[in-house]
Amino acid sequence: MSGLSWESMVAALGLAIPVGAAMWEFGFAGRKRLGYRVQMDTTAKNADTHPHAGVLRQMQQNGTSLLDPSFVLLRIQNSGWTHIDANDYVVRDDDQVGIRINFPGRHVDGMVVTELSHDYLRPCFDDAAGLRMADGQIELPRVPLNRGTHYKVLAVLERDPDFPTGQDFPDPVVVAGIKGGVRGGRIKKTESHTFASRPVMVFIALLVLVAAAQSFTSFTRDDAPAQAAPVDCAAGTLTLSGSTAFRAAVADAAKRYVKKCTDARITITDDTFKGSVAGLDSLEAAGKKRAETTTEEAADTNAGAGGPGLPDRLAFTDGAKGDGRPRLLPRPVALSLFTLAVNKDTGVQDLSLKQLRQIYSGDITNWRQVNGNDVPIHLVSRHPGSGTRSTLVQQVLAGKELLEVTSGDCASMDRGRPGRCEVGDTATLLDNVASIPGALGHSEAGAALTHEGVQQVRISGYPATVEGADAGAYPYWQTEFAYTYGEPPADSVAAGFLRYLTEGAGKDSLPVHGHRPCSELEKPLLCRPAD
Numbered sequence: 001m002s003g004l005s006w007e008s009m010v011a012a013l014g015l016a017i018p019v020g021a022a023m024w025e026f027g028f029a030g031r032k033r034l035g036y037r038v039q040m041d042t043t044a045k046n047a048d049t050h051p052h053a054g055v056l057r058q059m060q061q062n063g064t065s066l067l068d069p070s071f072v073l074l075r076i077q078n079s080g081w082t083h084i085d086a087n088d089y090v091v092r093d094d095d096q097v098g099i100r101i102n103f104p105g106r107h108v109d110g111m112v113v114t115e116l117s118h119d120y121l122r123p124c125f126d127d128a129a130g131l132r133m134a135d136g137q138i139e140l141p142r143v144p145l146n147r148g149t150h151y152k153v154l155a156v157l158e159r160d161p162d163f164p165t166g167q168d169f170p171d172p173v174v175v176a177g178i179k180g181g182v183r184g185g186r187i188k189k190t191e192s193h194t195f196a197s198r199p200v201m202v203f204i205a206l207l208v209l210v211a212a213a214q215s216f217t218s219f220t221r222d223d224a225p226a227q228a229a230p231v232d233c234a235a236g237t238l239t240l241s242g243s244t245a246f247r248a249a250v251a252d253a254a255k256r257y258v259k260k261c262t263d264a265r266i267t268i269t270d271d272t273f274k275g276s277v278a279g280l281d282s283l284e285a286a287g288k289k290r291a292e293t294t295t296e297e298a299a300d301t302n303a304g305a306g307g308p309g310l311p312d313r314l315a316f317t318d319g320a321k322g323d324g325r326p327r328l329l330p331r332p333v334a335l336s337l338f339t340l341a342v343n344k345d346t347g348v349q350d351l352s353l354k355q356l357r358q359i360y361s362g363d364i365t366n367w368r369q370v371n372g373n374d375v376p377i378h379l380v381s382r383h384p385g386s387g388t389r390s391t392l393v394q395q396v397l398a399g400k401e402l403l404e405v406t407s408g409d410c411a412s413m414d415r416g417r418p419g420r421c422e423v424g425d426t427a428t429l430l431d432n433v434a435s436i437p438g439a440l441g442h443s444e445a446g447a448a449l450t451h452e453g454v455q456q457v458r459i460s461g462y463p464a465t466v467e468g469a470d471a472g473a474y475p476y477w478q479t480e481f482a483y484t485y486g487e488p489p490a491d492s493v494a495a496g497f498l499r500y501l502t503e504g505a506g507k508d509s510l511p512v513h514g515h516r517p518c519s520e521l522e523k524p525l526l527c528r529p530a531d
Helices: 006-028 053-057 198-220 247-260 276-293 353-361 387-396 426-435 445-450 466-470 493-502 505-512
Strands: 034-043 069-078 097-102 106-116 132-134 137-141 150-159 173-175 236-242 264-267 313-318 328-343 378-382 419-423 439-444 454-459 477-485 515-517
Touching: 069 106, 106 132, 106 137, 137 150, 236 247, 236 276, 236 493, 247 264, 247 445, 247 493, 247 505, 264 493, 276 313, 276 328, 276 477, 313 328, 313 387, 313 493, 328 387, 328 426, 328 445, 328 466, 328 493, 328 505, 353 387, 378 387, 378 426, 387 439, 387 477, 419 426, 426 439, 426 445, 426 454, 439 445, 445 454, 477 493, 493 505, 505 515
Parallel strands: 236 264, 236 313, 378 419, 378 439
Antiparallel strands: 034 069, 069 150, 097 137, 097 173, 106 150, 132 137, 313 477, 328 439, 328 454, 328 477, 328 515
16 A cells, blocks of 8 residues: 555545446446335415415315315436336235325325326226225325336325314325335335435545545656756756847747756846847857867867757747858758838828838838828837747848837837837837737737737738638748757757657647647648648
């Protein structure tokens, strides 16, 4: 028992309960079972307020009016899972009576079978044998009952003279037995359930408790590896840099990685995430510095001489690197969707490619020129080197660069005149778009979607979706790459985190922030929309 964990015990209990319920229902409880239900037991006096109650009080027996008549409706049913035959009743072979019903404090003045679940039961009551009434007792025949069948008996009774007037009558006493039935075969009083029987409710309650216990153990257990670390875990400190548009997704995956791999540390700061080009610059500078500070012999086996790469650095970019960085090796990670975002007072939600190119070239300077509000257009852009900016230029503006900056500080832009300013990161850009009247900016789609005060702009009627990019209708997208300096050692923290992000559970962080993992695309190595 020492090796049996709490979670295993809860899981075993969760399996045992439904198995036990099935055995109960189809094994024990499913045996022959005869049941009855008292569906009505009332006196004529209880109906005094009814306009026709006098009819009930005027009922007679042998020409004499009943003094205190009462009425009982009983339902006899097969409430088990197997049929009941006439020979299954526990009586003498020569006794035609299968069920006897007594009414303490009352005697029977009349009875009738009022309902049969199936017409084939009627012949069982045509013969007088076994269907009798005597004083305070009703005798019913040995009726064969298939599973779920029933019949009803209505009895008219009179209060015994020696029973106290005004006192409630005791419940009817039903006496019957079935061979091989549940609980010795005694007939059982059943109830009408709108949801489930009491045993089923108990089983449901137990299952809820087991589910709650499993949830509690899932939330409170320590997910850290108990002994050997997973394959993608590695020890060391990893520095990440690059695209601000991809930072949130990477930071989320990094947080999950260090929680799982307790010997790893990952550094993410504003100083490292300043843009795609800045990330590549810092990665290349770190690699060269490492090569310069080693001895000549060590350098021969380092990335600087084509050997193993940096084990502790990764850079993320919106799009592929340019020429001139031969030692930086790419790995596609995700397909990112970018979007144009405007201040909500612009009055526009859709712009054509032609209109966008005219806006960024300065030919259109007021939103009323594109059927928007009478507000000057203020362009808020990223600094050169930003992946979202370079993708905007290449894939939306057909390679034409943005017009000149008119203000070095977005907050101090002349609100009455059109102009353009630049910022260093996505969050700052969206904050400025939300606060500057008539502002238009660009960012990754996930960030714009959740930022209050800005509104995404469709391009030629198409929103930022993977489906639109796949169809070739939406142009503003880019492949996110992870870059290493040389090939990092397989057991390094850089290689471990990269595997985690592209092949392991880390890729689950990407869709949350609006990115599509390359592994989900038709051509993962190219990581681009379908042709």
